[in-house]
Amino acid sequence: MRTEKKYSNSNWKRLKIAWLFEDISSGTTPSSTNEEYYRDGEIPWVNTGDLTDGKLFSVSKKISRKAIADYPTLKVHSKNSLIVALYGATIGKLAITQFDVTTNQACCVLNKPKNVDINFVFYWFLANREGIIQRAVGGGQKNISQGIIRSLRMDVPNAPLQNKIISFLDQKTSEIDALITDKEKLIRLLEEKRQAIITEAVTKGLDPDVKMKDSGVEWIGEIPEHWKMRKAKYIFKQINEKNYPEEKLLSVLKGKGLLLRSELEFKAVMAFKGLENFKLVREGDFVIHLRSFQSGFEMSSLQGIVSPAYTVFRASIELDNNYFKYVFYSQYFIDYIGSTTQSLRDGKPIAYDDFSSSYLMFPPEKEQKEISDYLASLCKEMDKAKELIQKQLLKLKEYRQALIYEAVTGKIDVQEMLKETEQEEVSSS
Template identity: 25%
Template sequence: MIKQMKDSGINWIGEIPSDWKTTVVKKIFRVVPGGTPTTSNESYWENGDIQWATPKDFNRLDSDVLHETERKITQIGLENSSAQIIPENSIILTTRAPVGNVVKNYVEMATNQGCKSLVDKIGLTDSNYYYYVMKITKDTLESLSTGTTFLELSGESLKNFEIMCPPVREQEKIANFLDSKVSQIDSILADTKLSIAEFKKYKQSLITETITKGLNHNAPLRNSGYQWIGEIPKDWNAMKLKRLSTKIIDGTHHTPTYVDKGIPFLRVTDITKSNNSFTPIDFTKTAQITLEEHEELIKRCKPEKGDLLVSKNGTIGVPKVVDWDDNFSIFVSLCLIKVNSLIDVNYLAYYFKSSLIYMEIAIGGKTGTITNLHLEKIKEFVIPLSTVEEQKEIVDFLNEKCAHIDSLIEQKQQLLVELETYKKSFIYEYVTGKKEVL
């Protein structure tokens, strides 16, 4: 028997079964905002045992269930802030920076003001069903958000957000079905992400092996004198970067005045957001400064074709060879290296793609995530060094190998996009009743 459908009257939903109703979030859920205790008061935080979710917690999840948060607050911190306890099996959404990420909480917790929670207030809904509903509303919720610095979804907009309301037994039936099917899709997604991670790990290990051992696997080796480098070919040297360059400097330390059309001004994100270093920089999307300000900046730091840019703040150590002639300036988050005749700039770029700088930093006593490279540290980096001719041979070898690996990674990343699109479409068809669970 074909189910009769009707127009829901809600653009993002479309048609729904004729026996379904529509409603707004506030009719079936209590919308609970979050809050942050004063961070300067240690009694609100020290030895806290109340889970306290922020949008950052969503980013580190391997699943859609939040069991434990990065930070916790105390009972007195809870009582002296606008944060509230959210019962287990509620739905938590990020409502700013970004809008629309969704998790389920299987334990009681509070949230900060970047989240809002949907707590069942009538006892006649299946929260798991509505979790799936909210999973597919990100784009719609973003369109309802406002803000200049960042988008934020207001409590009123969320309360009045229109949703469908099928009979509760049908909610349960759909949710149970999706639990099974979506977990299968998620398993494929997880395997694909793991495969990408393994390809990236293999690529870095290949680069590290090649720039420390060379292409001749039968070459006699000697101790480099540096623990993190290990053995190198007998006729190689290990030299500090300051001896292989004529200048190592960072970009301007002040924020220039941006204009709509002018000279490109590169920041760290301009070289770190591409999938690989072979991807050209899109200068139409970079910041722009006036010619006058550019000419003033290049008196101190003048990037030229054949130089190397390296990210030194945020995501550290990402290299970009300047292989273009157009003028540009750089911000303090980028380091400019002008190499001398002892080293090929592309070989140096591969050094930064290896694991050597991280090993050197670790052996130097630094632990945890490093988010800033000082120029003095960069100058002291030790580079395994062959002749320039052999460096060029290594570059040609790694260009070919890495291009192949990057191609495989891009295929996997495209598969991720397709799987996520399919997953969203699959959920949409069932939660809106366009496809029936038999």
């Protein structure tokens, strides 16, 4: 991770991380079978899921002083320690503690810095995260060991320059983070608006002046007077066609329907699983993922096979599949199924029977098509808007990362940039 600086002087020294901290260590996980270690816990116990890439103000778990006494590897680290995630899905995540903590074995703690500001080290780790992760070793689960962290070398400026870089980055990242928050809020608002429009259209139709009637179903409320209500079992039938090895393996993604999985995944499944229980799905079929109902019901856009973890169902009467796709995408319907399904309440996978007894509104087929065409056009425009905001969001995050990297490696002279900022503030006042 050697870098070239735009300006060079004796204010910078290249030092090993091991030389910059009195204490670099990890923790452990006290036995979960001993309630004394967790009951009435008072010492914050950090897991990698607690790390926020910022200041750490809270943790999900605490342990007792008995756990500290019984496990020598559990140290209590003072406030303003830097924590780095060593492995797993959160590998490379960071946090600066705002209180005394101990950690599990997946965290590395850098404590008691010598001649370096912990905030500068934090920004340096953020800037070099990808390069550090590339040094990870191991098979299935890559691991950044304490040894790797200790061996890292970083360019460290003198204390006054460290303070200027920290001040510069605190200010600039705060400004960028505010813009990022605004963009993320816009995306959430778009998604909420999309859900609201879908729900309104599939339950009320497109004519604002149509005469309404009570549907008799709480989650639906009123529906147009000429619409019918039918139980799902009279509209859809469960499909259990099996053993079609010539078909391609499909996978469900939230809001994306059933998609073709990679050839590599398909070969892996064929190698380790028998296909006799896999189910055939035809274009237009719907599926429920039995063990993860977060994405609701999805419609297949192609033919293939799915694992036994899916329930497959198909229209048994003439209807517009896309209309019911939007019905099942609506948050109201997902919430309704989630709250009324006994299987889910019992912690079991959802079954077709859970769905079949639910009531669905059934507009005339022509009106179903009109609603689905309207929603397809509107959702397409909203997706374009969302995609544009996501691109802006990505650029902001890339700019933030680049700015941090250039500042902590000396590629930009933050002293000059701070002077320019101060002059601009003076001239504008």
